[in-house]
Amino acid sequence: MKFKSHFALSRSQQNGIFILVIFIIILQIFIFFPNLLGNSEKISSEDPEIEKFRKQLDSLKSLKSLKSPKDTIYPFNPNYLSDFKAYNLGLNLEQTNRLLDFRAEQKWIKSAEDFQKVTGISDSLLHILAPSLRFPKWVEKSEKKYNISQKTAADETVAEISDLNSATPEDLKTINGVGEVLSQRIVKYRYKIGGFLDESQLNDVYGLTPEVVEKIRQRFKILIKPNVNKLNINTVSEDQLSEIPYFNERLAKKIIGYRKLHEGIQTFDELSKIDGFPSDKIDRIKLYLAIE
Secondary structure, eight states, X not given: OOOOOTTOOOHHHHHHHHHHHHXXXXXXXHHHOGGGGSOSOOOOTTOHHHHHHHHHHHHHHHTTGGGSTTOOOOOBXXXXXXXXXXXXXXXXXXXXXXXXXXHHTTXXXXXXXXXXXXXXXXXXXXXXXXXXXXXXXXXXXXXXXXXXXEEOSSXXXXXXXXXXTTOOHHHXXXXXXXXXXXXXXHHHHHHHHTSOSSGGGGGGSTTXXXXXXXXXXXXXXXXXXXXXXXXXXXXXXXXXXXXXXXXXXXXXXXXXXXXXXXXXXXXXGGXXXXXXXXXXXXXXXXXXXXXX
């Protein structure tokens, strides 16, 4: 016995369904790929307005963390801005490198306008950072040198004493024992720590022997110190600690943990109990921290 299918279609019905499917496919192509119509206007990625908008958008994204209530932008001197600090402030790698190259030439940023011109940061980022920028008066007089009289057993001579915080690599190479490598290393280390607060910090420059350090100290003095306010170790935040010379994020975390566990730090000697604490540099660390 043969059964007749209820779904059998005639030739004309099959052709109609085929045409309908083709029509639906073409309609979907026009909907999801409108550029195929040839009527849409192409926007060049190199359009100046598009590029400007993209940079503004990148700046706003980088500032997202800065707008958090827990993140405070503390006053800072852009002439001594480290790459880590620059990253936290919202500068990208290219902008940071511009700043580092500018300072490597012993040039000084003297205003917010200079800061934007050198780094190329956006107006929106400058608007946020400008209130925290600090420019000490000595910036404009950084090349000033001083003369003092020095007496020796043989005779009396006049030696020129220069500021260690504004000495160039060429100046430092006049010291016997300081060549091209060491002079550049001293300047880079000075930049890294935001300027020397004490001549003893020369001992932290890799490669300088005590004898050479003593020669440098006879020719260079810290005539103008950077503006650094000591932080209370019992209230300082982990982020602030990690930015202090001789510390890093791991050590800052340990110090904060020790402080919480012992409900405060009473003496600097306690810090030597913390694993990895540089006890041999405690005298230099006291230049940045206080116990209150």
